[in-house]
Amino acid sequence: MSGSSEPQEERLRRWRLVLGGGDAEGTGHELRGRDAAMDGALAALYGRRGDERRPGGGRAGDDRGERSAGLGASAPGVARWLGDIRTYFPTSVVRVMQRDAIDRLGLSALLLEPEMLEAVEADVHLVGTLLTLNKAMPETTRETARAVVRKVVRQLEQRLATRTRAAVTGALDRSARISRPRHRDIDWDRTVRANLKNYLPEYRTVVPERLIGYGRAARSVKKEVVLCVDQSGSMAASVVYASVFGAVLASMRSLSTRLVVFDTSVVDLTEQLDDPVDVLFGTQLGGGTDINRALAYCQSRITRPTDTVVVLISDLYEGGIRDEMLKRVAAMKASGVRFVTLLALSDEGAPAYDREHAAALAALGAPAFACTPDLFPEVMAAAIEKRPLPVPDVTG
Structure with missing residues (x-):
């Protein structure tokens, strides 16, 4: 294949993934292998209007359809789909697709299943969904949910605590200092550093125009x-x-x-x-x-x-x-x-x-x-x- 045809082929591939196939999509491009698997994962969530497939098979709102494609309204089906999207897409995209699946296809109830929780990519938004479902959560799921929440909390603490x-x-240290301290409350180290510009070399001394105090009473x-x-x-x-x-x-x-x-x-x-x-x-x-x-x-x-x-x-x-x-x-x-x-x-x-x-x-x-x-x-x-x-x- 010539160098000039490769970009065109890639453009057709991308448009085919975006448009989702169908008689009127117009690309004429056939997806194979990994691309076909990616397309299947996308179609399960973003299928064409009128032909949307609920994750697990069947059209959205209709659980009687075939179960050979999509996710299916069951925890194992959702878990398989989650595994697929984590294989084919980066983590940032996975999280968007998870949220869309919950919002667009009404899959919140599936988060009550331990198998589903163990497969999901945990983030702040998933924690929010779990908290919303907290009161409805069966005891068999509660410990798994807590483990998911604890994992996210630990990540946030590592990112933000220090x-x-x-x-x-x-801020507390600065707010506690006083500008007119009594002699015994002067912080000499900070006072000297704050007044270095007033150093007089001929006298080998610093003129302390501004005194900085410990502010002991304030800090207590x-x-x-x-x-x-x-x-x-x-x-x-x-x-x-x-x-x-x-x-x-x-x-x-x-x-x-x-x-x-x-x-x-x-x-x-x-x-x-x-x-x-x-x-x-x-x-x-x-x-x-x-x-x-x-x-x-x-x-x-x-x-x-x-x-x-x-x-x-x-x-x-x-x-x-x-x-x-x-x-x-x-x-x-x-x-x-x-x-x-x-x-x-x-x-x-x-x-x-x-x-x-x-x-x-x-x-x-x-x-x-x-x-x-x-x-x-x-x-x-x-x-x-x-x-x-x-x-x-x-x-x-």
Whole structure:
């Protein structure tokens, strides 16, 4: 085959995989071997409208079709399909296809089968689905589900814990320093380094224009962090990340951390923060939203407002009393609380959110923005130091 024909052949191959075959697809290209297997895996999920095959055989909505193609509405069939897509596609694509299978073909119930869970590529979105199904999960599946969740949590902790502890510890140290310390509270090492520009070689000395103190009294008082997390269904990934961050922050002796999750009711999961898996299985994803009630609970637990950071993680679709919610935020800020609103805590892009409520919070000096997990440590550090947050307001 000549060099000029190879690109054309590759283009036909790719178009054939995209279009899925059929009388009108027009490529005239026949798939063989590995390509045919890839096409079968794609067709099981993205079959042509009117000829969609449910994973496991049969058309979507019709379990009477042949079972020789597709996945079949059974755990072994789904497991085989999962094995296929993990063979033929990269991990990032596998995760997208898994989510599409769950969403498009109504396969959530199949996640209740241990065989299925052992085969699935675990990620944050799968954990969110498992948490949604938690109450319906049979006992035979529960331990397998916990193992899947623990695997993902461990990966997230390895990725995020070190950076979070470093950023927050640095912020606590900086916020504890005082600029006019008494003589016994001067941190001479930091003071000398901060004033090296004032070194006088003829006197072989440094003129300390700025003194930096240890701030012992300030450091003896723990900063308080309250994570107030919306557990409505759309916030699943945010709940997973917030639980991991909550556990990391709770492990720091210099902080007092509280984790509160809410829908139309409020649950305080602080006592479970030593194990984020227990936290996650203590949530109940789905249901309505009452931000006002959740903030009322958090407000009642604040004992030192000027030493407290409240992080509300919600898409702000309030089902409670809007004006009361805004009054509570204003009251907390007036008392000295640093209030942060995250529309999402996830790797995805801009989330859907209530723009009117976000604008109202911004008007109170509490701008709302989406935050990635990698940025969260810096957001917390800025909040603790009471300096500008590192993310622009997205409500404008």
